[in-house]
Amino acid sequence: MSSTRTVTVASSQGLHARPAKLFVEAAQASGAQVTIAKGEKSVNAASILGVLSLGVEKDDQVLLTAEGENEEQTLDSLEQFLTTDHDSAS
Amino acid sequence: MSELSGIGVGRGIAAGPVARMSPPPPAPADEASARSAEDETQRVQVAVAEVAAELEARGRTAGGMARDVLEAQAMMAQDPTLHDAVATRLQAGKTGEYAVHEAFAEFRATLEALGGYLGERASDLSDVSQRVIASLRGLPAPGVPDPGHPFILVAEDLAPADTALLNLDQVQALVTIQGGPTSHTAILAREKSITAIVGVAEAESLTEGQQVIVDAGAGTVITDPTQEQLDEAEARRAAHEAEAAAPITPGALADGTAVPLLANLGSAKSTDKAVALGAEGVGLFRTEFLFLSADEAPSVDEQRQAYQSVLEAFPGQKVVVRALDAGADKPLSFLNDAPEENPALGLRGLRALMANEQILTDQLTALAQAQENTEADVWVMAPMVSTVEEAEAFTALAKEHGLATAGVMVEVPSIALMADELLTRTDFASIGTNDLTQYTMAADRLLGSVASLQDPWHPAVLRLIREVGAAGIASGKPVGVCGEAAADPLLAVVLVGLGVNTLSMSPAALADVRAELKLHTVEEARSIAAAALTAATATQAREAAQGAAQKS
Numbered sequence: 173m174s175s176t177r178t179v180t181v182a183s184s185q186g187l188h189a190r191p192a193k194l195f196v197e198a199a200q201a202s203g204a205q206v207t208i209a210k211g212e213k214s215v216n217a218a219s220i221l222g223v224l225s226l227g228v229e230k231d232d233q234v235l236l237t238a239e240g241e242n243e244e245q246t247l248d249s250l251e252q253f254l255t256t257d258h259d260s261a262s
Numbered sequence: 263m264s265e266l267s268g269i270g271v272g273r274g275i276a277a278g279p280v281a282r283m284s285p286p287p288p289a290p291a292d293e294a295s296a297r298s299a300e301d302e303t304q305r306v307q308v309a310v311a312e313v314a315a316e317l318e319a320r321g322r323t324a325g326g327m328a329r330d331v332l333e334a335q336a337m338m339a340q341d342p343t344l345h346d347a348v349a350t351r352l353q354a355g356k357t358g359e360y361a362v363h364e365a366f367a368e369f370r371a372t373l374e375a376l377g378g379y380l381g382e383r384a385s386d387l388s389d390v391s392q393r394v395i396a397s398l399r400g401l402p403a404p405g406v407p408d409p410g411h412p413f414i415l416v417a418e419d420l421a422p423a424d425t426a427l428l429n430l431d432q433v434q435a436l437v438t439i440q441g442g443p444t445s446h447t448a449i450l451a452r453e454k455s456i457t458a459i460v461g462v463a464e465a466e467s468l469t470e471g472q473q474v475i476v477d478a479g480a481g482t483v484i485t486d487p488t489q490e491q492l493d494e495a496e497a498r499r500a501a502h503e504a505e506a507a508a509p510i511t512p513g514a515l516a517d518g519t520a521v522p523l524l525a526n527l528g529s530a531k532s533t534d535k536a537v538a539l540g541a542e543g544v545g546l547f548r549t550e551f552l553f554l555s556a557d558e559a560p561s562v563d564e565q566r567q568a569y570q571s572v573l574e575a576f577p578g579q580k581v582v583v584r585a586l587d588a589g590a591d592k593p594l595s596f597l598n599d600a601p602e603e604n605p606a607l608g609l610r611g612l613r614a615l616m617a618n619e620q621i622l623t624d625q626l627t628a629l630a631q632a633q634e635n636t637e638a639d640v641w642v643m644a645p646m647v648s649t650v651e652e653a654e655a656f657t658a659l660a661k662e663h664g665l666a667t668a669g670v671m672v673e674v675p676s677i678a679l680m681a682d683e684l685l686t687r688t689d690f691a692s693i694g695t696n697d698l699t700q701y702t703m704a705a706d707r708l709l710g711s712v713a714s715l716q717d718p719w720h721p722a723v724l725r726l727i728r729e730v731g732a733a734g735i736a737s738g739k740p741v742g743v744c745g746e747a748a749a750d751p752l753l754a755v756v757l758v759g760l761g762v763n764t765l766s767m768s769p770a771a772l773a774d775v776r777a778e779l780k781l782h783t784v785e786e787a788r789s790i791a792a793a794a795l796t797a798a799t800a801t802q803a804r805e806a807a808q809g810a811a812q813k814s
Contacts, residue, residue, distance in 0.1 A: 219343040
């Protein structure tokens with residue numbers, strides 16, 4: 173079993189720099205196996221190099237897949253993370 | 263105790279234990295491992311954990327933006343994708359060092375291919391890779407050391423990437439084995455007011471933790487000092503700090519002769535700092551920043567706005583704007599895209615502007631408009647002028663556009679030698695000592711292997727400056743200096759003794775130069791300059807000036 177969710181990224185820097193690091197930390201902390209995909213390419217969301225190599229920009233659509241404990245809850249929190257602009261606050 | 267000598271930057275003094283910057287470990291060879299794959303995996307895991315823990319600890323200490331960068335690096339070290347790539351190579355019988363090297367290099371190439379921001383992260387990854395390899399070999403971590411207490415950084419030389427990571431609360435002074443007075447390290451030290459001595463060849467012998475005193479004013483590193491020497495150094499450090507905090511007065515010699523101290527600015531951003539540090543105007547406003555990131559020249563309107571924002575900060579004061587100085591180390595495709603064998607001797611500076619007159623006239627138009635809208639006293643000057651005809655043509659063009667005061671930079675020996683003829687045809691001269699030294703000594707200022715020739719103390723350079731100073735006195739026209747030489751406090755005194763009226767420098771250097779000028783009268787400045795001129799070498803000129811200055 174696994175759950176998926178399509179999310180539009182709101183962060184003005186996309187998933188680079190600080191937002192990428194925070195996203196990977198959140199994925200690692202979830203306890204679930206999470207992948208993030210942009211187009212054809214899918215990577216382990218716990219891998220900062222994988223996430224960076226996707227080159228996700230603002231307004232890109234990404235597909236999140238979670239497998240394991242608390243799938244829906246994990247997807248909820250990661251979706252909320254991605255739809256927040258983390259750069260506007262700083 | 264022994265004394266090592268080099269070229270001091272500024273007049274600071276500091277004492278503390280040496281921490282050496284370790285070079286990156288050599289790339290590992292692709293050879294079969296003598297250990298089992300399990301042993302290698304274990305070794306790599308330990309090394310990765312150690313590096314990640316260290317990066318995280320440094321991040322906690324650093325805080326702010328640096329913390330994010332360091333924590334992201336710690337995550338890269340422990341990245342699961344990378345771990346898999348390393349594991350595959352270990353299973354194939356590679357050594358831990360080689361597996362790490364190759365797996366990281368593969369990711370580095372991926373990031374570089376993506377370009378932009380990710381391309382920049384590629385160097386972070388190399389840094390992590392080198393740290394892990396150093397740890398596997400039991401070597402100290404490469405890069406800027408972080409012993410956790412204040413230290414004197416000793417390095418072969420510093421790259422911009424190293425200096426960006428320097429923790430200035432901990433680094434008491436910099437000592438580099440390579441490098442001259444215009445090296446990246448010297449420029450950084452001047453900008454940030456860090457005590458520094460560059461080109462200390464014998465610093466190779468300094469060991470980790472050894473106590474030293476770094477005396478930039480004297481250009482000496484004293485090893486294993488006595489308590490008495492340490493006390494004296496501390497007293498001088500405190501005096502220097504008090505001097506830097508002293509109220510800002512206009513630049514002047516001991517007898518009251520005014521020597522206006524001006525700022526070198528490269529964009530509108532640093533104007534506030536220049537004003538705060540007591541700049542009495544701007545002696546060199548570089549306009550390249552408007553052009554370097556552009557595919558075509560910016561419009562008159564864009565230029566006017568940028569010039570205006572600098573001029574507004576200096577009402578009633580002089581702002582010397584340099585026309586676009588492109589070419590050589592700052593190529594611009596829309597100005598000159600013909601490949602040249604010797605760009606420093608090619609179509610650059612005013613030569614390139616005269617070949618693209620529209621760019622020059624747009625710039626002069628924008629500047630004249632900005633002048634209309636502000637209270638600053640706008641002067642304009644041409645870069646890289648070699649002949650009197652070029653100076654005449656530029657001066658006439660600037661006046662046609664309504665700019666009342668037009669002059670030229672003296673960076674080429676030919677125009678320095680013709681200074682008397684030059685100053686009857688233009689309003690002022692500003693000596694750019696970095697290029698003047700490069701062209702006089704025929705030594706590329708960006709080339710480390712000839713850095714020792716790039717020394718403005720060379721008597722050949724001083725003699726050329728004497729020509730310009732004398733022509734200034736004879737004609738009554740102002741002569742300024744706007745190179746790194748003006749930021750060297752003792753050399754600044756020599757320049758004034760040679761007839762220079764104004765000194766322009768990075769704002770951080772103003773306090774030291776202001777303090778040194780106050781120690782000498784104009785007569786003393788002339789005899790210090792005369793002493794330097796009698797020397798046969800740059801080192802002798804510096805020593806002769808130091809000797810004469812101590813007497814005054």
